[in-house]
Every structure is written in structure tokens, then in C-alpha cells.
Amino acid sequence: MATPTVKGTNHPAFAAVRALFATNVQTGTETGASLCVSINGQTVLDLWGGSTSTSTRPADWQETTLVPVWSLTKLLTALSTLLLIDRGQLSPTAAVSTYWPAFTASPKIQVRHLLSHTSGLAGWDAPAPSPAEIYDIEACTARLIAQDPWWEPGTASGYHILSYGFLLGGLIRQVTGRGLSEFIHTELVVPLGAEGGFYLDVPEREWGRIAALVPPTAFEMPTLEPGSVAGKAILSASGAVGVDSPRTPEFRHAEMGASDGFGNARALNKILEVVTLEGVVGGKRYLKEETVELIFQEQVSGVDLVLGQPVTFGVGMAMARPSGPSWLPDGRRVGYWTGWGGSLGLVDVERGVTVTYTMNKMDVGLVENERARQYVGAIYAALEGYLAAAQ
Secondary structure, three states: OOOOEEEEEEEHHHHHHHHHHHHHHHOOOOOOEEEEEOOOOEEEEEEEEEEEEOOOOOEEEOOEEEEEEEEEEEHHHHHHHHHHOOOOOOOOOOOHHHHHOOOOOOOEEEEEHHHOOOOOOOOOOOOOOOOOOOOHHHHHHHHHHOOOOOOOOOOOOOOOOHHHHHHHHHHHHHOOOOOOOHHHHHHHHOOOOOOOOEEOOOOOOOHHHHHOOOOOOOOOOOOOOOOOHEEEEEHHOOOOOOOOHHOHHHHHHHHOOOOOOEEOOOHHHHHHHHHHOOOEOOOOOOOHHHHHHHHOOEEEEEEOOOOOOOOOOOOOOOOOOOOOOOOOOOOOEEEEEEOOOOEEEEOOOOOOOOEEEEEEEEEOOOOOOOHOOOOOOOOHHHHHHHHHOOO
16 A cells, blocks of 8 residues: 655644654544645644555545534634624623523623633533434534533533533524524635635535545543533433544534634635634634634633533633643633544634644543544744744
8 A cells, every 4th residue: 555645835833743744644643634724824834644545545635625523613613702792792791582582591691601612501401302303403412402400500611512512503593694604614614715625504416525444443422420510411422423423414504603613724724824823814803803803802711511520611612721631822812622532623813823733533522532633742842943934
């Protein structure tokens, strides 16, 4: 079998990052992946390589290959909501029921609580939606917004594995009359130059570009105590969506908005730059400075009730400090999130750096990937040399 190849470009200062990526691809540490880094709006590394599957006749990973990015989808759903906040159509501190009369879960739940996983609606009361039922977005949303929160809204985070997209997608539909897929495509993907590189509801003509996932033999999962928030949330999600779901037409056409996006690193980088560049991309302002600042206003910090590990959530994404993984860069305005098995979106407003990574070989962890850790370390080790060369 031929040695897997790596294609793409990089600034000379990031040669070590390319070498690391190539080694991972060629040794099988990666099956296939894409990695993109931009600094102050300039792409300094854009790589892809490996294979789209482990079949006997694997296809090469192409520049346009798409892969399920799982919970990185949440970043785009959050950005869509932030656009409405920026335009004055939503207030982060207003009760959700102000905009959504059918939302009877609790009058205490504010828009910012949905964005920061603190609403108390981390999943569905039993019986959880089945794999067939989860794609009925209207019915699943109606159930969710009528149930009591599992804890006092705003007092703690409990990762909204699937419910995040149903709640925010429903709110966006209430305010705009538009579906989440259409909103993301027309308000983020197309204007930010990412067309063809990210989809929620993938057109069937594009299915041939989707890479097959390579799951580990077993996933690391927290111990689930029956009746606990973690137990209810994880069981209600895992009973509806699994690692094989992205192969199905139902998942590929879904608009759940929390875990069902398909994309590549380059497209995600272009979209997330809107945060890193403080709202201005290509001379056009998409978000006001105060909206970007809102993202980094700490909402909660502590052990997440679902993930069972420390997390600090701002408004729409997690913050690297004080509770993020130690391998993330320091800084008050450094945000991130990951996708199941390890895909990564990192926005570093402090240094103007955006890092995105997608792959099909999933790691054992729910929210971390050893290869992402390696890449981030190598990228920031190279950053000083790049900045010196740019002067």
C-alpha cells in the first residue's frame, strides 16, 4: 500500500507542525485529517492528508473532504445566536419565554443560559428520544421546552450534548422564521467564504466527499449514576445518536444543531475567524466588539455536571482559563470547543490565532484528542518564530 501523502501549504515557520502532521498520517496515528491555522486573518498552515476510510480500497483525503465534526457544530449554532444578539433581536439576559411563548420550562431561563449550558435542560426526561424519534426536530423540541430544568438555571453547567441545538435552533426559528441549516449557511458559511466546506443538512450530491469515521475499540465514559444529571443526559443522548449515525440519510439531513455538522478545517477556520478578528473579516463587520467581549464573560466555572470535569463557559463557547486543559494557551480571551473523538476549534483573540482540526480517527476521550494536544503545542512553539519573521 502506498504511503499516505500530506498536501497543502504552510509558512516556513510552521515546518515542524507540518512534519508532525505528516508523521501522524504516515504512521497511521491519523487515518485522515485536516489542520488549518490563521494568524490575524492570514492562513499560515492549511494541510490535509491520509485516507477517508480503512477499507481495502481507501480513498485519499482531499482538499474538499468532509467529516462529521460532532460538537464543533455547537460553535456555529452559538455564533448564529450571537449574530441575533448583535443585531438586537435577542438579549442575552432576557428570559427565553420573552421570544418563545411555548417555552414553559422555567421563566428563570435566560438566553445566555442556553448558550452556556446552564439552563438545566441538558437532555430529555425519560423516556429519551429513540434513534427514529430524534430526527423529528419539532416534536423533540416541544418535549424539551415543556419539562422542568434538572437544576436551578444559571447555577452550574451541565453539558447539553444534544439539547443545545434543539434549544438554540428553536429560538432562532422563533425569532427569524428560518431553519437553523439555512441560517448558518446564509449568515455564516457563504459570507465568510466557507461555502462547500461546512454543512448542517448535507446535500446528497456532496455525500461522496464524506469520510468514514474510525472509532476506537472503546470510549472513555464517566461512571453513570442512575438518576444523576450526567446519567440522564448521557443516556438520553447515546440512546438516540451513536458513532454509526453519520452514515445514515436521516443524520446527514438532520438539523439538530449540536452534533450533526460536516466540515473541514479550512472552512471552520474561516468561520471562527469572525471571533478571533473581533468581529471584522475582509473589511466587513459581522459582530460588534462588545458582542465578541460577551463571549468571554464567564458564566460558570467548575466541575460540569455532565462531563464530570472542570469547565469554564462563556457565552457560546468554553474559555481556556481558568478551567480548560493545560495544553491550551493562556489568556482571558481564548475560547474553544471540541467534537466527539477530538476535532478542535480554538480562537485566541489575544494573539490573533485561529486553529481548527478535523479527523476521522476518533480518540477514546469524549472531549479531548492527544493529536490535537500535539498540534496545538507545536503551533504555539512555532508562533514566536513566525512573529519574528513577520517583523
